[in-house]
Amino acid sequence: MSTIDKYNAYVARQRRKYNHQRGKHSHLRDSQQTKCYSAEWKYLEMYPELKECMSKEDAEKFFKRITKSKMWKDNGWPTNLLWLKDMGDKRRLNGYAQDGLVRTVSLSPSGCSKYTIIHELTHCMGYWNHDRLFRIWLVKMVSRFFGREEAKFLKQCFKDNGLKMSKPREPLAYGQWLEKYNRLVNEN
Numbered sequence: 695m696s697t698i699d700k701y702n703a704y705v706a707r708q709r710r711k712y713n714h715q716r717g718k719h720s721h722l723r724d725s726q727q728t729k730c731y732s733a734e735w736k737y738l739e740m741y742p743e744l745k746e747c748m749s750k751e752d753a754e755k756f757f758k759r760i761t762k763s764k765m766w767k768d769n770g771w772p773t774n775l776l777w778l779k780d781m782g783d784k785r786r787l788n789g790y791a792q793d794g795l796v797r798t799v800s801l802s803p804s805g806c807s808k809y810t811i812i813h814e815l816t817h818c819m820g821y822w823n824h825d826r827l828f829r830i831w832l833v834k835m836v837s838r839f840f841g842r843e844e845a846k847f848l849k850q851c852f853k854d855n856g857l858k859m860s861k862p863r864e865p866l867a868y869g870q871w872l873e874k875y876n877r878l879v880n881e882n
């Protein structure tokens with residue numbers, strides 16, 4: 695393996711640390727999912743209006759408001775909304791996100807809230823698990839579309855649940871990495 699390949703592998707490894715990709719690394723469990731969900735439950739008790747089920751029409755309007763925004767154009771990905779069959783109280787989930795050339799958010803008509811839409815759309819930004827980068831972008835989305843107070847409190851709920859929220863460290867630049875690498879090679 696050439697040095698540059700080794701460097702690229704290092705960068706990929708660093709990035710994976712904070713954003714595990716579903717499927718591609720299926721041996722890595724979505725270990726922070728449970729903690730993330732329970733923090734969100736606590737959060738939504740404070741903002742019950744965000745978890746209220748909307749009409750299909752309102753949901754589509756809200757979905758469009760986000761996907762037509764500048765924030766989405768700069769950071770998101772072409773994403774469509776699909777409706778699941780209405781299972782009422784028997785539904786297993788409120789929504790889910792899927793990768794593809796055009797990504798999709800599938801929503802259950804009886805469990806479709808503003809918060810569900812924000813959560814699933816954040817997955818469609820490319821953060822498929824509930825890792826740190828997902829949470830950081832989720833807070834950014836909440837700040838942009840619900841408000842700063844709402845975002846601050848969500849961040850606090852994650853932290854209270856022991857989930858890290860600080861910006862991940864960038865991987866070393868090639869020069870710095872090479873220096874460190876050579877040092878290690880010479881030591882051994």
Ligand SMILES: [Zn+2]
Nearest residue numbers: 813817823824
């Ligand atoms: Zn999720």
